[in-house]
Amino acid sequence: MSAEKVISVKELTKRFGDFTAVDNITFDVKQGEIFGFLGANGAGKTTAMRMLCGLSFPTSGEASVAGFDLYKNADAIKRNIGYMSQKFSLYEDLTVRENIRFYGGIYGLTDREIKEKSDEMLTQLKLGEQVNSLVKSLPLGWRQKMSFSVAMLHSPKIVFLDEPTGGVDPITRREFWTLIYEAASRGTTVFVTTHYMDEAEYCDRVSIMVDGRVDALGSPTELKEQFSAKDMGGVFLQLARKATRSDG
Amino acid sequence: MRVLRILLEKEFRQIFRNPAILRLMFMMPTVQLIVMPLAADYEVKNVNICVVDYDRSVYARDLVTKITATDYFSLVDYGDSYPKALEYLEHDEADLVLQIPANFEKDLLREDKATLFMSLNAINGVKANLGGAYLRNIIGDFNNEIRQEWIQIPRFNPMPQIEINSTNWYNPLMNYRFFMVPGILVILVTMVGAFLSALNIVKEKEIGTIEQINVTPIRKHEFILGKLIPFWVLGLMILTIGLIISWIAYGIVPAGSLLTIYSFAGVYLLAVLGMGLLVSTFANTQQQAMLLSFFLMMIFILLGGLYTSIDSMPRWAQVFTWFNPVSYFIEVMRMVVLKGSTLYDIREHLGIVLLMGIVLNGFAVYNYRKRS
Structure with a gap:
């Protein structure tokens, strides 16, 4: 794996009034990595991720994503990233095909590219028969897999996933991670937040946020050694218990 | 694009x-x-009117007939007690009370001048206003009619009158x-x-x-x-x-x-x-x-x-x-x-x-x- 940094974050901070949601975080993510971004509810994961996606202005600090500066080149960043938010963000009153066409289209894909991509995606997801049904008629698991594929439509360098498997059954979760591995094997960097500790074990490297700070960073094996825990759940509990911030 | x-x-x-x-x-x-x-609709119809007639003369009755003959008014009561008429007003059953004083006809004939009194229920401002205006018009008409009756085609009209003819443009x-x-x-x-x-x-x-x-x-x-x-x-x-x-x-x-x-x-x-x-x-x-x-x-x-x-x-x-x-x-x-x-x-x-x-x-x- 090449050591090229695709995300580089230095002392990034976001304050909302008196409240410091993200407190001086520093880390790098390498190309092709699956980077797990862990933390209890309200630890600041989503806020940090939204800043990296150009949805929210940092209060201070520096960051570059896909080689572009977060302040100066947000549009260039947007062309190179995919984002799947916590909220389901496909149009429920459009069909599978129409959603693909819409999101492909606004990323500037041509009709032919959209056709190729959607054929590929529909075979991968085995959604061929549902292509003309409204998204609201699909079960949650399929919707989440579809959201992911839509976020990947324009072949971004980095894909940000915010709790992609929340509320999804174990089989679908497994399938979802297969999709993530496939994307990573094609060289896409995956930046993922999760609450599931078994998923944390699948990541190449993991950071754990507590009260807006990154308190631990390393591969799952390293972290388990460092905190002498037998699994990631143990690591997480040791750190998260120190949190003073209540659930947010 | x-x-x-x-x-x-x-x-x-x-x-x-x-x-x-x-x-x-x-x-x-x-x-x-x-x-x-x-x-x-801007037009006000069905204005409820109470007439208090202390005079009970021919002219008074003619006036009341003229008022009730239009679409605009419906007669709630035709009596001879002002307090009773006011009660209708208070209960919102009447919008307007017209009081015809005693000696209305006599004053009209002898002194060429008589007074009428109008009380309006101004809770519904539009109705009171327009109702009052209609009533004034009708009384004005009535006034002209009796005037003509008395003058009886003179050779020269002693009172020059300006008549207005209007055309409504665009509508x-x-x-x-x-x-x-x-x-x-x-x-x-x-x-x-x-x-x-x-x-x-x-x-x-x-x-x-x-x-x-x-x-x-x-x-x-x-x-x-x-x-x-x-x-x-x-x-x-x-x-x-x-x-x-x-x-x-x-x-x-x-x-x-x-x-x-x-x-x-x-x-x-x-x-x-x-x-x-x-x-x-x-x-x-x-x-x-x-x-x-x-x-x-x-x-x-x-x-x-x-x-x-x-x-x-x-x-x-x-x-x-x-x-x-x-x-x-x-x-x-x-x-x-x-x-x-x-x-x-x-x-x-x-x-x-x-x-x-x-x-x-x-x-x-x-x-x-x-x-x-």
């Missing part, structure tokens, strides 16, 4: 897939245009509907433009799809145009439906050209949609957007000159109407539909509304943030 096409495609698909919007599009003009002009029969229907059309177009556009964008905020759009490299103006154009088209469609209904139901055919109406409506919708857009940048939920739009619409419509004449408003309210796009469109519609004004005649209105559109949209674009 391609991005815009993709956005429009999606927007129209969603609109036409939503049966509620489609139903609303046809129901609103039909109901508003057919029901409102029939029910909301010869003073048909109230010709006046109301164009105004209601304006309200329709305004409501559809302002509400639908505001709600549409806020809905995307609520369900979270706007974030997915904000994370794409889409340009602000593309997104906003993609939202404005569909509702612009929808607004013009409503106008078309409305014009057809007013033609079928009331036989109203614009005296001016349709091109003038559509040109102005096109520019006007720009301003209204800009307002909707601006509301949507401030509101986070559909409820907020709805309340905010409703608040603005109420003011604009009530001070728009549809129900009350702008000329009779106080000065400060008149100044306010300069900034009210609704008042310009209502005026233009009346000018074009009734008088046949041309684009040249309405150039000032057009310019001002265009300016409003530019300001509102500019502000909305400025206030729309892809990044918080």
Whole structure:
């Protein structure tokens, strides 16, 4: 794996009034990595991720994503990233095909590219028969897999996933991670937040946020050694218990 | 351009897939245009009148007959006690009490002068005012009649009289509907433009799809145009439906050209949609957007000159109407539909509304943030 940094974050901070949601975080993510971004509810994961996606202005600090500066080149960043938010963000009153066409289209894909991509995606997801049904008629698991594929439509360098498997059954979760591995094997960097500790074990490297700070960073094996825990759940509990911030 | 096409495609698909919007599009003009002009009428009828007759003379009775012979009044009581008549007034059963004093006829005959007394129930101001005015007219007529009876065709009329003949231009029969229907059309177009556009964008905020759009490299103006154009088209469609209904139901055919109406409506919708857009940048939920739009619409419509004449408003309210796009469109519609004004005649209105559109949209674009 090449050591090229695709995300580089230095002392990034976001304050909302008196409240410091993200407190001086520093880390790098390498190309092709699956980077797990862990933390209890309200630890600041989503806020940090939204800043990296150009949805929210940092209060201070520096960051570059896909080689572009977060302040100066947000549009260039947007062309190179995919984002799947916590909220389901496909149009429920459009069909599978129409959603693909819409999101492909606004990323500037041509009709032919959209056709190729959607054929590929529909075979991968085995959604061929549902292509003309409204998204609201699909079960949650399929919707989440579809959201992911839509976020990947324009072949971004980095894909940000915010709790992609929340509320999804174990089989679908497994399938979802297969999709993530496939994307990573094609060289896409995956930046993922999760609450599931078994998923944390699948990541190449993991950071754990507590009260807006990154308190631990390393591969799952390293972290388990460092905190002498037998699994990631143990690591997480040791750190998260120190949190003073209540659930947010 | 391609991005815009993709956005429009999606927007129209969603609109036409939503049966509620489609139903609303046809129901609103039909109901508003057919029901409102029939029910909301300036003319006051059925004024309830109580007559207290202390005189009981021939003239008094003639007067009462004359009053009750019109459509405007219905006689509640014909008695001889003022306190009793006032009771009707207090119980809201009468709008008006006419008191004919004792010696009414005698005074009239002997002294050529008699007094009548009128009490009005001013809780319903419009009814009291107009009822009072009608009654004064009838009494005036009555007065002329007796005068003529007495004078008995003199060779020279000792009292020179000026008679006024009037013609009503542009609406010869003073048909109230010709006046109301164009105004209601304006309200329709305004409501559809302002509400639908505001709600549409806020809905995307609520369900979270706007974030997915904000994370794409889409340009602000593309997104906003993609939202404005569909509702612009929808607004013009409503106008078309409305014009057809007013033609079928009331036989109203614009005296001016349709091109003038559509040109102005096109520019006007720009301003209204800009307002909707601006509301949507401030509101986070559909409820907020709805309340905010409703608040603005109420003011604009009530001070728009549809129900009350702008000329009779106080000065400060008149100044306010300069900034009210609704008042310009209502005026233009009346000018074009009734008088046949041309684009040249309405150039000032057009310019001002265009300016409003530019300001509102500019502000909305400025206030729309892809990044918080």
